[in-house]
Amino acid sequence: MLSRTATSLRPAARAGRLVLRGLATSAPVYENKRTPLYQLNVDRGAKMVPFAGFDMPLSYGDVGQVAAHNHVRNEVGLFDVSHMVQHLFSGPGAQDFLSTLTPTSLDKIPENGSSLSVLLNENGGIIDDLILTKHAADGSRWYTVTNAGRAEEDKAHFKAKLLEWNTQHPDKTVTWEILDGWGLVALQGPKSANALSKLTDADLTALKFGQSMFAEIGKDKVRCHLARGGYTGEDGFEISIPPEFAVSITEQILAIPEVWPIGLGARDSLRLEAGMCLYGNELNESVSPIEGGLAWLVSKDRRVEGAFPGSSRILAELKDGPARRRVGFEVPGAPAREGAKVFDEDGNEIGVITSGIPSPTLGTNIAMGYVKNGKHKKGTPVQIEIRKKLRPATIRPMPFVSAKYYK
Template sequence: MRPTRGYATAAGDLMKTGLYDFHVKNGAKMVPFAGFSMPLEYAGVGQVSSHKHVRESAGLFDVGHMVQSNFRGPTATAFLEWITPSSLSSLSPYSSTLSVILNETGGIIDDTVITKHSEDAFYVVTNAGRRERDLAWIKEKLAQWNAGDVAKREGPVEHEVLDGWGLLALQGPDAAGYLQTLTSFDLRTLTFGKSAFVPINGGFNLHVARGGYTGEDGFEISIPPSQTVDVAQLLSQPSSVQLTGLGARDSLRLEAGMCLYGNDLDETTTPIEAGLGWVIGKERKSTGGFIGAEGVLQHIKESPPRRRIGLVIEGAPARHGAQILDSPTLSDAIGTVTSGIPSPTLGKNIAMGYVKNGLHKKGTELAVSVRGKARKAVVTPMPFVATKYYRG
């Protein structure tokens, strides 16, 4: 996805999620984002207030611009283990993992969440801003795969894009309590990273995954097109659940230390540089067998040239593109800020960026150039705000 700041773009050909009219009716300020018209915030509620409400109660986000897909077939596991470095064969049914789709050099085409339903069925969510690139790459690689000996011998893989489907994220400490009032399904059995088809009051049976992009406990709910508005109305009924837009989503995810594609990840960045080595299966760090393995394994063996870090900055917030310096008194640029905000939760200026390998250790004192002035900065572990995932 692209940054949630700097929204200026041609608005005439923007796509709309199934909740566009719902947002307008509820006073949303709509802005261009990743090719869609999306809510930035809602009337009478600012970004900071929305952010804090999610941390303290619950927020409902429309993430229906994301690309939802199904992969099915006897060799679906092997195919997805070819285009990503994750170990999906060892993943239990109805479990999810963050992963990355890699190019031939090991750069990140996109980050993705992969949910395994069975050995021959997966549900995958990718970013809206990478839709054309992702789908073209998948189509190309799928054609190669299905023409190969493994697929010919064991069976091909089919890819279905769930166009028009809704996707809602209910996030915050009150999310589970409210959702439980709407279902007979015991949500205590649905721990972080797990999913299930859950019956919801009103005749809905929806794919519910426990997780999200805020660092809070919560759920991402996939919804057929004909039911999206009804489900959104149902989930947003109580005063404890506040409709929440892109502004709060960006600040929440940065506090949680999560990457935004186009800011913190791109095709020149490997998962090792990005601090995402944990998405690579343990055995695959030695055996490879995935697209881009040579570049990734080289970075594992020899260490990458740069590392993603968190920073706490004194005096003024640093934004995307600000130079990271080796000290407040020296002018050598040793990295770049990729995301930065004043943290509503911490009351400090936080940022994420990349620096030369060796300068990424906790407590390292650096500086960031903000409006022509070097501001003191300290390398700080992420997440900046402790995550509150429900693990049972």
């Protein structure tokens, strides 16, 4: 069953010219959606651009992308990620239902624990990547966050699979709610816990990476959901806020002097340094978790039973290796951009770049992409076609910048 709105997050109960995938700087040809924080972003001088069907902040005021990026690495920044889709799955069959869609052992996740996973199609391709958080020890309640750019595909997939499940399992039915209108912000950086502690009495030291809690935040003591983690490789929290308090809580966080609002430009460079995938660039419905360097999402017991979509392909790739592999590149000279072709030293085409930037932290150009299996070893010299010339590069391990999660 699908409810379009939810009143509580309860612990018991492409358009224009692309700069980044899905991020345009020219006027959209359709009307974009707006997050609950749209006006707040505009009032703070955000440059708004179309992204994943929403008007989203690229940057704020005169602060450049590099300065914003470095502030998150060294201090703390706040991202509006309310465009992401927040879901609740509840009922006696919730865990078993979600297990039919993903390759991750959900029964191994502790109460209030989270895991990255992937929705798979029948060919083992990735429909979307998502975060799954268990809100009940018995697996009867799950909070899930999926990508805005895949909202319609995800909803159609959930709807069809849920109808099938509830029909076949009348004693283990599942209810599905979408948290329309809820705010979602990501507080990221080494000083994020110190900043958040000014607005809550919750013991943040008890919350480790990959764990969540409910906490009262702000002057009105609003009950919010905190998940320790994020998309930058730094310590941080993703905070889900009830609709009527989304603006006020965000304003209170931004009133803390060291917290800067940060836009999509820095978000992309931070996630690339952290070696994290962006759906539509590194991941799509033809890419398997094994090709995408996400084999760890396929739990050991699931590899034995194989009861997940596309298991025949994925188990074969685990045994024999995939046809291609996601790798990192260090690219001296000019930066490599999405779509650039990759060649070996003999001039044979072996892959393609999916994302590339000048790294603010490292002071060199980095990129991600796919190369043929066997050509993926770290230290392998390659050539990348940049501005119609083949330029030398080297395959290197990821993340480019070591993660600093609170564990």
